[in-house]
Amino acid sequence: MNDSRKVYLDHSATTPVDPRVVAAMLPYFTQKFGNASSVHFFGQEARAAVDRARREVAALIGARANEIVFLSGGTEANNLAIRGVCEAASGHSRHLITSTIEHSSVRGICEGLGKSGWEITRLPAYEEGVVQAEDVRAALRPNTVLISVMLANNEIGTIQPIEEIAALVREERARGRRQLWFHTDAVQAAGRIPLHVDTLGCDLLSLSAHKLYAPKGAGALFVRRGVRLVSQNVGGHQEREKRAGTEGVPGIVAFGAAAKLAREEMAERSQHDQRLRDRFEAGVTERIGNVVFNGDRGRRLPHLSNISFRFIEGEGLLISLDLQGIAVSTGSACSSGTLEPSPVIRALGRNDELARGAIRFSFGKDNTEQDVEYVLEVLPRVVEKLRALSPLNREEMGRRDLEAIGQN
Amino acid sequence: MNDSRKVYLDHSATTPVDPRVVAAMLPYFTQKFGNASSVHFFGQEARAAVDRARREVAALIGARANEIVFLSGGTEANNLAIRGVCEAASGHSRHLITSTIEHSSVRGICEGLGKSGWEITRLPAYEEGVVQAEDVRAALRPNTVLISVMLANNEIGTIQPIEEIAALVREERARGRRQLWFHTDAVQAAGRIPLHVDTLGCDLLSLSAHKLYAPKGAGALFVRRGVRLVSQNVGGHQEREKRAGTEGVPGIVAFGAAAKLAREEMAERSQHDQRLRDRFEAGVTERIGNVVFNGDRGRRLPHLSNISFRFIEGEGLLISLDLQGIAVSTGSACSSGTLEPSPVIRALGRNDELARGAIRFSFGKDNTEQDVEYVLEVLPRVVEKLRALSPLNREEMGRRDLEAIGQN
Amino acid sequence: MPLWLLTLIALTYSEAFKDHLANPRNAGELANANAVGEETNPVCGDRLRLYLQVKAGRIEAARFLAYGCPPTLVCGSILTELIKGRSVEEATRLTRKDLLAALGGLPSRKQHAAALAIETLRAAIASV
Amino acid sequence: MPLWLLTLIALTYSEAFKDHLANPRNAGELANANAVGEETNPVCGDRLRLYLQVKAGRIEAARFLAYGCPPTLVCGSILTELIKGRSVEEATRLTRKDLLAALGGLPSRKQHAAALAIETLRAAIASV
Numbered sequence A, B: 001m002n003d004s005r006k007v008y009l010d011h012s013a014t015t016p017v018d019p020r021v022v023a024a025m026l027p028y029f030t031q032k033f034g035n036a037s038s039v040h041f042f043g044q045e046a047r048a049a050v051d052r053a054r055r056e057v058a059a060l061i062g063a064r065a066n067e068i069v070f071l072s073g074g075t076e077a078n079n080l081a082i083r084g085v086c087e088a089a090s091g092h093s094r095h096l097i098t099s100t101i102e103h104s105s106v107r108g109i110c111e112g113l114g115k116s117g118w119e120i121t122r123l124p125a126y127e128e129g130v131v132q133a134e135d136v137r138a139a140l141r142p143n144t145v146l147i148s149v150m151l152a153n154n155e156i157g158t159i160q161p162i163e164e165i166a167a168l169v170r171e172e173r174a175r176g177r178r179q180l181w182f183h184t185d186a187v188q189a190a191g192r193i194p195l196h197v198d199t200l201g202c203d204l205l206s207l208s209a210h211k212l213y214a215p216k217g218a219g220a221l222f223v224r225r226g227v228r229l230v231s232q233n234v235g236g237h238q239e240r241e242k243r244a245g246t247e248g249v250p251g252i253v254a255f256g257a258a259a260k261l262a263r264e265e266m267a268e269r270s271q272h273d274q275r276l277r278d279r280f281e282a283g284v285t286e287r288i289g290n291v292v293f294n295g296d297r298g299r300r301l302p303h304l305s306n307i308s309f310r311f312i313e314g315e316g317l318l319i320s321l322d323l324q325g326i327a328v329s330t331g332s333a334c335s336s337g338t339l340e341p342s343p344v345i346r347a348l349g350r351n352d353e354l355a356r357g358a359i360r361f362s363f364g365k366d367n368t369e370q371d372v373e374y375v376l377e378v379l380p381r382v383v384e385k386l387r388a389l390s391p392l393n394r395e396e397m398g399r400r401d402l403e404a405i406g407q408n
Numbered sequence C, D: 001m002p003l004w005l006l007t008l009i010a011l012t013y014s015e016a017f018k019d020h021l022a023n024p025r026n027a028g029e030l031a032n033a034n035a036v037g038e039e040t041n042p043v044c045g046d047r048l049r050l051y052l053q054v055k056a057g058r059i060e061a062a063r064f065l066a067y068g069c070p071p072t073l074v075c076g077s078i079l080t081e082l083i084k085g086r087s088v089e090e091a092t093r094l095t096r097k098d099l100l101a102a103l104g105g106l107p108s109r110k111q112h113a114a115a116l117a118i119e120t121l122r123a124a125i126a127s128v
């Protein structure tokens, strides 16, 4: 392993904690260590800090502080949103609409509901990796309780038409329909593009701290006032009865500090990420043949690039890059099967070879131009080396030769 | 508020993080920040750290590393244990046995199950605050799935006869019974008294990091090999399919470091806590009349003292002490109702006045003799001042006078 | 009430409030009282007893006893301060709001303590 | 396979393994091969093709092509190293274990890669 140089291009899996965030959190371990449910000074100090953080997280998405429920992460946020709303409604209705490109957590939750009798409609994302609002309309049934469509995909970064779907939901409500809720998983989008729950029009929105330079182990769910959901972790009055358990004060404080920084620095960060990403993609196009970019390139998160390298397979490329100090990912870092081709890339209609050869490069605020140059130097060599091994390569060449001959 | 001096006597609510634990965790925020599910170097580093922590937590309770599931806290551990086992069994059996003095999380979970059709037997704890194993035997039914009795109570510190209950369970199994599981909530006991899952004989055991000088936001459930439970947070393969969601690496690392220290320093710590606690109780007995000690004083955690001060009420005493810089608690810091008398103290058969006047003092490794002296100086004054206000006081005196007259 | 709410409430206690809690004024019985009132809050069991010494329509002295949560104790203390030296007529006009103003406000969930104090005052005056 | 298992597996790759992955030996086609074998793993779709140049019962040259997960690539590389210069008879006796020993072991879930390599070797030898 090349120990001299490390380039982390896996910011969609997790981000390093911003030193300013660590600094904000640090007093809450040893000095201001109270339990936010304690009545005394130590508890009040912790409670005040949690509430400050709640206001910061709310501000990041244009919500009110009392609409934010703190949780242990994005997966728990999705669990509380989807299972919570569905359980609250299960007396009368049992249909939910989601997409084929959701994060594995949403996929897994929906599978579970499917097993316990729920009807699930999974909308296609087409070649561009974007769900169509019209498909939502077509899928709506009288007993639909929940629509859960992610804001931006974690593997290919495509941004979904949340506002259009919300408009549909509003239409339905205007027609007198009740008990139809709209959830969006904004774990990848938050901190990377501006979000406002009123513009988006969603009723529930999931966040995860560790995707925006805060530590792993904290997350939040926005629950619009009036949405009824069944608490999943029970046995305590914390978080307005929506999530039992002693609040993870330091993680929450860190989340708040990171949300504030994300809000203040979003424009700057996304410009920076996008500049590097675009430079990277231009370099790849220039230097490496037989690549396919996955996901609508005009409608993507600014920091993410997903590329299928033909003839070779993701794990080998990933480990080879790792040996050169470059960290990337194949499929979703939290995804389940992986020797199986990525379900998201498959959903775009790509064949198995392209799906297995898909690599995600995700940039972050600490990456530099030099990082990109280094990767653009290493990646072509590694791809070439692996392709030199590949029998698929030869077959393709052979086929092309034959085709060329046939054309003459 | 007296800002010059702060004495924290609420270690059962939460503990300050040990600086050595902070030091162990710190690199995992900014440098070793990988997602433990990532394949590359950063991920491997995180994965290795999580597994080291898993071994440390396992060692604290004599378990195997692969029997430890990391979670967000003790409440989640209790949820996964109780709901997880009950949901796995709900096809065939729907009876569970618990006690009247469980933590509010267990109480809340059992209430929820009760609402969805489970039969719940709640065993008495008698005046001493100790459940009797014989009562468990009497409560057992053919359709009992789970026994959940805490290891040590969080309000009064009494230690429950876990080994005896486990012996009963073993007897039942020897008679060919299957699908009877035994869970114990060891959140308060861990790090304070030696625990070994094989000696205890339990199948599931809950832990919370923030009670043993690690940060809030981490916990663990011991799940003995062979115990089937339904995952509660779903949608990911983390923690051997038992708990989905990106692992909170820094919190887990901290938990591991704290577990190691707890194991190494347990004897020393509990001697220290007990010395202070006993000195405190002797002082209270000496200087304050009309007090009642709650819970079997011979069978208690070493760091905890629960005292009812007659004629006055807990919240006023608590806030008055807080104004003097002394942090204590009334009822469980995570308990629900509190203007209602503590259900645990009520379970001992105490009347409302004694239950409302119960205060928990819980000592920790950073408390000093001076802390105790300070409290012994302040507490009698505060109690006296509040009693001077109390009409109950007068009535009692009046009654005694009358009784005295009557006796002549 | 959940404990976290208690914490929220404790957060909002004013300095005046804390001062009265730490140093209650006019606590205890009044030997030569000629008016006494006592009320109990049926919700939480809090109890307030007020002793007055009324002379020529003027409250010469006032003392109180209280059992219950801090706002009840504090309201007792503040109440005695407010009425001492006033005419009974003035005291009769005293409202919950006056009390709340004097102690720097109370969270809504604790305002019943002020109501209890005013009721007790009325009862004591009625007993003259 | 869950990704966390992949991570566990990656943790256990030996230095020899990583070296072969970074610098595969004898990669590519062999122009003057007189024996070729190709096998595909039906589970994961991994594929290995082996070219041999056999002269007088001795393997003078060996090259390979592989598609699939790293152990498959590495097994191809190591296999060619192990058989080059050996007699066909010796090569026939080569087992999965020899291969595993040469690459410093493989986690059990990846050992099928070694099996694939040995099968491919047998197929190539059979084609002589």
Ligand SMILES: Cc1ncc(COP(=O)(O)O)c(C=O)c1O
Residues within 6 Å of the ligand: A012, A013, A072, A073, A074, A075, A076, A078, A103, A105, A150, A152, A153, A154, A185, A186, A187, A188, A208, A209, A210, A219, A333, A334, B244, B245, B246
């Ligand atoms: C889109 C999306 N949703 C949910 C999650 C899960 O969040 P967490 O890792 O905090 O459990 C992730 C992260 O892996 C994600 O990318």
Ligand SMILES: Cc1ncc(COP(=O)(O)O)c(C=O)c1O
Residues within 6 Å of the ligand: A244, A245, A246, B012, B013, B072, B073, B074, B075, B076, B078, B103, B105, B150, B152, B153, B154, B185, B186, B187, B188, B208, B209, B210, B219, B333, B334
């Ligand atoms: C006995 C007991 N069980 C469970 C819990 C809940 O643990 P946590 O605070 O980590 O949610 C606590 C702590 O309040 C406790 O004392």
